[in-house]
Amino acid sequence: MSYKSKWKLILDEKRFRDKSHTIESDGRNTFENDYGRLISSAPIRRLQDKTQVFPLEQSDYIRTRLTHSLEVSYLASSIGQSIENYLLKKKELDFDLKGNLSSLLRVAGLVHDLGNPPFGHFGEEAIKKFFSNYFSENQTTLSKLEKADFKNFDGNVQTFRILSKLYYFGDEFGYNLNYSSLASIIKYPSNSVDGNKKPTTEIAKKKFGYFVTETATYKKINDYLKLGNRRHPVVYLLESADDIAYSAADIEDGVKLGIIGVKDIEEIFSKKLDKNKKDVLENLEYLKSMYSKAPNVDTSLIIQKFRIFTQKIMLEAIVKCFEENYDDIMQGKLEDEIIDISDAKDIRKAYKTLQFKVFDEKSILKKEIAGWEAIYGLLDIFVKASKSDSFQANGNNLEARLYKIISSSHRKVYEDIENYSNPEYKKLQLIVDFISGMTDTYAIRLFQELKGIKI
Known part of the structure; x- marks a missing residue:
């Protein structure tokens, strides 16, 4: 199958049942239709009181899972628009599908954390630990695979269950989303036994993507979209948007709460940057000179503008890296996250180092x-x-x-x-x-x- 045919397949209309009738003037594409189904639903609303980094934080400035998801949704859509321009120039994309990729990424960004339990990744660890202890202490009828679903519980896998089944909206199809909307959040297309291989060089085996109860659903999507049990191309782009959003935003929130300061950022970036060192540090120095002593301006403005500057570099690097690794991404054979092999990998590493400083706050x-x-x-x-x-x-x-x-x-x-x-x-x-x-x-x-x- 040519890549052009593959794009047509994964960006077209396909659901488990025909979608409900819409008004004749409805100009939305298939993924904007999905966004409309999702945005007003209860699971989305509950994200406003789920931890991003700071649990039970009273400040209305600090990000929650909802505000983070909205930011990822926008960044992912922006990346999609840039990729669409690239594909149109290469004549890899039919013009009548223009807008579908950015809309698909907008949906994927909105829902990518929908299945995260309370208290984020630490909540995941609590669930995994409970069931590891429970199965070691109690007799059970569960098979090895069934036990592994609980012992390796993952919010991404729960997201797939919510979207495909758990949100009851009148029948067994839940939201009845487009196949690609569902495939876009399966980061690790393996079950809980075939996946969770550590160490592994196969990105699809790093964790897992679906519970036993959703195996048939996954297989239908995988077979129809001809994914070959590999990542949907959009997954790489969604992951990039998520990395860009949370790496910088967590630091911005940490500064606002007084956990870290501009000096910490300057020190870590000086040590960790190589390719982007000159441009990034010059920008930070410029922002300090502009706003450090300005009346009625606090440090957070410097960090906001610094975040925007570094995110721009990362976005450009993601698009470039996608173009350079196009074949592997289209075949689901790229075994790295795009940000980790891009020209902005040093920025990501610097932010990651700062994140640990934030995460260790008492x-x-x-x-x-x-x-x-x-x-x-x-x-x-x-x-x-x-x-x-x-x-x-x-x-x-x-x-x-x-x-x-x-x-x-x-x-x-x-x-x-x-x-x-x-x-x-x-x-x-x-x-x-x-x-x-x-x-x-x-x-x-x-x-x-x-x-x-x-x-």
Whole structure:
């Protein structure tokens, strides 16, 4: 298949069922239609109270998963527009598909963190640790693959489940998104046993991309789009946008909270930069001279402008690197993230070093530990209850009461939509669906209520 044919295949209309009728004047492309389905939904709204870096932060300046996702959505769309211009010049893209790639990336950026549990990656670790301990201490009917789904729980995999099934919108197809919208967030196209190989040189095996309950869904998408169990080309671009967004933004937030300062940034960038050292440090020096002593201006303005400058360099480097690695990306054979082999890799490394300084802030660590306790504790309460036959809607005992606390939308999918054959796996997945979907605040509050700490 030619690359032009591949672009036509992955940017065209294809869903699990025909989309609902729209008005004749609707000028949206297939991915803008997806964006409309997503933007007003509850899982998107819950991102406003999920941790990006600073858990339970009271400052309205600091980014949440929602504001981060909006930034990634814009950056990804911007990259898509640049790539489209490149493809049109090469005559690799039909002109009637212009706009589809940037719209697809806009959707992918919006939803890329949708499945992250409360308290971000530390929340993921709490879930993984709970089930590693649980399976070592309890007899279970689960297979090696089924256990691996829980022991390697990943927010990206949960995102695929939410988008393809878990969000009940009237039938078993959930949002009924375009195949490419769904494929764009499968970063590691392997199951939980074939994936999670460490160390590995295959990027598709680094983690995993779908639970056993979504295997058939993934296979249909993979076969139709002819991906060959490799990454969709758009995944590389989405990852780049995410890297650009969070690396710089986390530092900007850290400065605003007083965790790091301009001096820290100057020191780290001086040590870590090579290719971009002159331009970046000169820009920082220029911004300091312009705004350090300006009336009614604080340090955050310097950092905002510095972020914009460095993000521009990274965006240009991503587009250039895409062009240079076009064949491997189109075949899903590039075994690196684009940012890590681009001309801006030194900027990314410098920001990453600064991130660790932010992440080790004691106020963050204490809230993350509190979040861990809440998630681990909630899993313990609900999983113990699920072992009883009374863990169902009919009844008034403890287990039935806990079952009825689970949101009705999750119970609807569990009872009427999810047809997986292992009932124990289904119960555990219902619990993980519920807890991983919570906001930070709700997880803490529900744990306190169920433990009698706060009524």
